[in-house]
Amino acid sequence: MLDLATPVQYVKGIGPRLAEMLAAKDIHTVDELLHYLPFRYEDRLNPKGISELKPGEMASVIAEVRTSGLFRTRRMPIFQMTAGQGRARLKCIWFNATYLRDKFKPGQMVALYGKVEEDSHSDALQLIQPQFEILGDAADDGSTDAAEQKAADSLEIGRIVPIYESAGQGRLTSRWFRRIIRTALDNLTPDIPDLIPQAVRLRLSLVSPREALCQVHWPEAGESFDDLQSSRTPAHVRLIFEELFFLELGLELKRRQQKTKTGIAFSLEGRVREAIKKILPFHPTEAQKRVLKEIASDMEKPSPMRRLLQGDVGSGKTIVAFEAAIIAMENGYQVALMAPTEILAQQHYFSARRILENAGYRVVLLTGSLEDDRKREIRRHIVRGNAQLVIGTHSLIEQKVEFAKLGLVIVDEQHRFGVLQRFKLMKKSSDGEDRKSVLKSGETEGSSAENAEPDVLVMTATPIPRTLALTVYGDLDVSVLDQMPPGRSPIVTRRVSDERSAEVWDFVRKQIAVGHQAYVVYPVIEEKEESELKAAMKMYKELSKRIFPDLRVAVLHGRMEPELKDQVMRLFQKGEIDLLVATTVIEVGVDVANATIMVVEHAERFGLAQLHQLRGRIGRGAAKSYCILMTGGKVSEEGERRLDAMVRTTDGFKIAELDLELRGPGEFFGTRQAGLPSFQVANLIRDRQLLEVAKREAAAVLAGPNPDITQAEIDKAVRHMRTRWQRTYGLVEVG
Numbered sequence: 001m002l003d004l005a006t007p008v009q010y011v012k013g014i015g016p017r018l019a020e021m022l023a024a025k026d027i028h029t030v031d032e033l034l035h036y037l038p039f040r041y042e043d044r045l046n047p048k049g050i051s052e053l054k055p056g057e058m059a060s061v062i063a064e065v066r067t068s069g070l071f072r073t074r075r076m077p078i079f080q081m082t083a084g085q086g087r088a089r090l091k092c093i094w095f096n097a098t099y100l101r102d103k104f105k106p107g108q109m110v111a112l113y114g115k116v117e118e119d120s121h122s123d124a125l126q127l128i129q130p131q132f133e134i135l136g137d138a139a140d141d142g143s144t145d146a147a148e149q150k151a152a153d154s155l156e157i158g159r160i161v162p163i164y165e166s167a168g169q170g171r172l173t174s175r176w177f178r179r180i181i182r183t184a185l186d187n188l189t190p191d192i193p194d195l196i197p198q199a200v201r202l203r204l205s206l207v208s209p210r211e212a213l214c215q216v217h218w219p220e221a222g223e224s225f226d227d228l229q230s231s232r233t234p235a236h237v238r239l240i241f242e243e244l245f246f247l248e249l250g251l252e253l254k255r256r257q258q259k260t261k262t263g264i265a266f267s268l269e270g271r272v273r274e275a276i277k278k279i280l281p282f283h284p285t286e287a288q289k290r291v292l293k294e295i296a297s298d299m300e301k302p303s304p305m306r307r308l309l310q311g312d313v314g315s316g317k318t319i320v321a322f323e324a325a326i327i328a329m330e331n332g333y334q335v336a337l338m339a340p341t342e343i344l345a346q347q348h349y350f351s352a353r354r355i356l357e358n359a360g361y362r363v364v365l366l367t368g369s370l371e372d373d374r375k376r377e378i379r380r381h382i383v384r385g386n387a388q389l390v391i392g393t394h395s396l397i398e399q400k401v402e403f404a405k406l407g408l409v410i411v412d413e414q415h416r417f418g419v420l421q422r423f424k425l426m427k428k429s430s431d432g433e434d435r436k437s438v439l440k441s442g443e444t445e446g447s448s449a450e451n452a453e454p455d456v457l458v459m460t461a462t463p464i465p466r467t468l469a470l471t472v473y474g475d476l477d478v479s480v481l482d483q484m485p486p487g488r489s490p491i492v493t494r495r496v497s498d499e500r501s502a503e504v505w506d507f508v509r510k511q512i513a514v515g516h517q518a519y520v521v522y523p524v525i526e527e528k529e530e531s532e533l534k535a536a537m538k539m540y541k542e543l544s545k546r547i548f549p550d551l552r553v554a555v556l557h558g559r560m561e562p563e564l565k566d567q568v569m570r571l572f573q574k575g576e577i578d579l580l581v582a583t584t585v586i587e588v589g590v591d592v593a594n595a596t597i598m599v600v601e602h603a604e605r606f607g608l609a610q611l612h613q614l615r616g617r618i619g620r621g622a623a624k625s626y627c628i629l630m631t632g633g634k635v636s637e638e639g640e641r642r643l644d645a646m647v648r649t650t651d652g653f654k655i656a657e658l659d660l661e662l663r664g665p666g667e668f669f670g671t672r673q674a675g676l677p678s679f680q681v682a683n684l685i686r687d688r689q690l691l692e693v694a695k696r697e698a699a700a701v702l703a704g705p706n707p708d709i710t711q712a713e714i715d716k717a718v719r720h721m722r723t724r725w726q727r728t729y730g731l732v733e734v735g
């Protein structure tokens with residue numbers, strides 16, 4: 001008998017070598033093997049007859065190999081195989097498929113699955129690049145025992161058949177998985193404990209774990225085929241829910257534990273409120289007021305704040321951050337404001353000087369590029385408590401800065417940091433040991449203050465779709481700035497081919513003539529020989545010398561000296577530069593209200609989130625703004641969808657949802673190593689509703705024993721959650 005914890009190597013048919021191949025797929029135990037779900041199913045219960053096929057449909061056909069061969073055309077080798085049922089024939093074609101040369105033998109039965117198309121030459125139907133599986137040889141090669149072969153065949157036809165992704169460089173085929181998983185299921189112990197509390201199970205009508213595992217691989221004949229393909233059968237729902245439930249249980253627990261820690265209870269007395277009001281350069285929006293209230297109420301509480309402030313580009317997060325900073329500073333604490341890039345740190349520093357320094361707060365900027373002497377001096381100010389607001393890049397964290405009395409950490413544009421980094425950061429600003437070296441508060445007066453954790457406010461400009469926010473930020477409370485400051489005209493977005501660049505430059509010239517400023521953005525800095533991309537440097541010369549010799553044109557890119565970057569940014573901000581040629585260094589946070597035009601060259605090369613961030617640099621004032629997406633050359637289908645979305649909407653949430661759909665969660669956050677939980681069976685896009693349910697149920701369970709649920713059940717679930725987290729997320733421990 002196998003149980004779920006048994007190593008796969010003990011499943012009949014898997015030895016140490018195959019176990020190694022499975023390990024590469026993160027399959028070590030029977031449990032993991034059984035969670036290797038089919039990515040689709042084929043209805044071989046009712047396969048189609050060749051004569052019934054209709055053009056355009058996806059069809060499953062079982063037929064006999066008649067002939068096959070490789071044809072070389074001028075453009076590419078084409079492999080062709082003709083399969084038959086009686087007198088009916090069906091041609092199958094694979095492009096560039098020399099590897100199929102010796103694959104098929106006449107007389108073999110094959111299962112084919114693909115789109116039926118009409119052959120333009122002969123009107124006959126054919127399958128282009130179908131998926132296939134050889135079901136058995138007419139003349140067996142003798143290596144398999146005849147009875148076993150027959151039993152195996154019954155797994156291939158006359159039923160709904162699970163199709164698995166192959167592994168081990170194709171050695172572990174779909175067919176192999178089918179047999180091995182079947183063997184594992186046949187030998188699986190009957191009693192698999194259900195770790196989801198009974199009340200939850202009943203409420204959601206979840207099937208038992210054993211039934212789920214059996215049905216998901218070998219669905220019964222009556223199962224809805226659509227439900228199977230869309231992972232919506234009761235078996236699928238059970239497995240997906242389980243995965244999401246234990247994820248949410250961990251996040252929920254983290255959140256609860258956070259709340260029990262000692263933080264700083266900031267005072268919000270009249271003096272503090274007055275101080276906030278005094279600095280405001282404008283009337284805050286309703287959203288800003290609401291969000292500030294949420295933040296202030298966290299800060300007032302004795303438990304440490306862990307809050308995510310989510311707001312589209314331009315929604316006005318900075319001033320909210322400054323307001324929070326004032327609360328801390330008025331209470332005698334220091335504030336650290338961290339940005340992902342130097343330019344953005346600079347930008348915050350400029351604003352902070354304008355808004356806060358004038359009101360008497362002491363603000364310093366600490367970035368990696370400062371002279372060592374200067375850095376030392378600034379650090380001294382920080383450790384002595386002279387500096388009240390410290391703005392910097394994350395080198396601020398890395399360089400072991402000591403604070404006299406740190407009360408609030410603000411992390412801006414968080415998505416740039418990656419999720420794992422955030423966990424680290426929070427650990428550092430909170431864990432006893434780490435605090436000694438990093439983000440240290442040197443406070444020594446009373447032991448309670450010494451142990452107090454600073455509040456943390458994380459701000460992100462990428463509107464994170466709710467599903468992702470729930471998983472990635474499931475341990476944070478969330479505030480949303482869902483309203484733009486008043487007096488902004490919508491941004492007009494157009495796409496044009498770069499063949500019409502002359503018209504575009506004309507338009508830019510007219511805008512600049514009436515006093516506005518423009519950005520022209522390029523995807524790379526220097527032109528590679530083989531690439532046709534226009535480089536910012538080259539275009540800078542072209543634009544400044546030839547097209548706009550009469551205008552003030554400057555260039556900004558990541559490889560420039562920091563001082564030069566500052567200088568350029570400052571001049572642009574002051575309106576002393578008309579047109580700024582830039583790479584994506586301006587993507588994040590730069591704020592110049594008078595810049596109303598953005599031309600993005602080779603817009604097809606940019607990701608959707610990136611385009612949205614870039615576009616967020618304009619439309620910041622009352623004047624109408626224009627975003628011109630220029631494309632050069634061929635645009636891929638996905639590129640088309642991105643550009644289309646940009647033209648259609650400026651709603652960051654919609655764009656983020658689409659981006660997530662196009663790229664998947666890993667890429668969405670920039671890197672695969674972003675520390676996103678990776679899922680066995682769940683899919684954040686497809687399963688967003690189940691995720692919400694899982695979150696709700698997890699919260700209900702942790703709310704404690706009640707008539708529905710016993711303490712023993714809660715303990716059992718939490719214990720299981722811990723093992724799962726340890727296994728799945730490794731270094732990130734819970735509880």
Ligand code: ADP
Nearest residue numbers: 282283284285313314315316317318319485591
């Ligand atoms: P983001 O959320 O992208 O960081 P910012 O904080 O940079 O946005 O704000 C964008 C611009 O809007 C800034 O120029 C800021 O001064 C301005 N702004 C913010 N809030 C308001 C408001 N309530 N009324 C008018 N302008 C505002």
Ligand code: MG
Nearest residue numbers: 317318461589
């Ligand atoms: Mg900002």
